[in-house]
Amino acid sequence: MPPVVIHRLTDPPGRTLFRLIAAFSDAALVPSPRGGLDDNFWKTLSLLGEMWEREVIHELSRAPRSPTELAELSSGLSFHQINRRLHLFRASGLLQAECKKGSASRYVLTPEARRGMALIAGLARWRQRCTKDPEVTALSPDETLTVLRTILPLVALPGWEGAIIRLQIGGSNEQPETMHTSVARNGALRCESGDAEAPNSWVRGTVNIWLAAILDGNRGRLKVGGRMELLDSCLRRLHDSLWQGGDPGQASADGLDRRGRVHPRTKMAIQP
Numbered sequence: 001m002p003p004v005v006i007h008r009l010t011d012p013p014g015r016t017l018f019r020l021i022a023a024f025s026d027a028a029l030v031p032s033p034r035g036g037l038d039d040n041f042w043k044t045l046s047l048l049g050e051m052w053e054r055e056v057i058h059e060l061s062r063a064p065r066s067p068t069e070l071a072e073l074s075s076g077l078s079f080h081q082i083n084r085r086l087h088l089f090r091a092s093g094l095l096q097a098e099c100k101k102g103s104a105s106r107y108v109l110t111p112e113a114r115r116g117m118a119l120i121a122g123l124a125r126w127r128q129r130c131t132k133d134p135e136v137t138a139l140s141p142d143e144t145l146t147v148l149r150t151i152l153p154l155v156a157l158p159g160w161e162g163a164i165i166r167l168q169i170g171g172s173n174e175q176p177e178t179m180h181t182s183v184a185r186n187g188a189l190r191c192e193s194g195d196a197e198a199p200n201s202w203v204r205g206t207v208n209i210w211l212a213a214i215l216d217g218n219r220g221r222l223k224v225g226g227r228m229e230l231l232d233s234c235l236r237r238l239h240d241s242l243w244q245g246g247d248p249g250q251a252s253a254d255g256l257d258r259r260g261r262v263h264p265r266t267k268m269a270i271q272p
Helices: 013-027 039-053 056-060 067-073 079-091 111-115 117-130 141-154 207-216 228-240
Strands: 095-098 106-109 164-169 177-183 189-193 201-205 223-226
Touching (some): 039 111, 056 079, 056 106, 079 095, 141 228, 223 228
Antiparallel strands (some): 095 106
């Protein structure tokens, strides 16, 4: 008889990765009509990864860009190469075009692409936790700032029009990366680089502390000041805007609830 080969997910790396992807597919993307993860899901994830690697997300998190601008700003692609990719990103629902009379079309990130930062951040933390190299970090402060800048427009804070929040990433002994976000008249958040002169609130943390707030809803380790109710509402909705499928805020990015049990909406059969 030929030998039998049985493949298993490693524990914890393989199983943690499974729970992360399952939680993300349930919360952030439109489910397949047939159920499960179909080819379109994996294609979209591949394109999302390329957008991150090519710095398309970094540039579009700052402002809408035309194909010409993206070709000049993103890494190593000609105008024709970036234009072809933009059509793929748009067809997959990750970009949409803004057309204004008398000007070239500019691309903006869709809510689906913005929610994709949950997976980018989750994979970065998964890599850091599962690798044996102590030099490997999850994200750089600048990359974490890009993640936050991409997510924050999903958040609405009605009743706080005109309020300004300063966000900083870095430890107490290093120069932090800084940006600020302001609340528009409709309650939506607008992000700007640099610092604000008189913010109503401020919040600061290391990369790993920010990832815990984004992925797990664990806001307790962030250093904060100013209007506490403004910050609490912003940080809570920041997490919920990513993991809103099912019960927002109740499952962490690895599919476990806050007691360490598998959350019902990511509880799938895995053979031991």
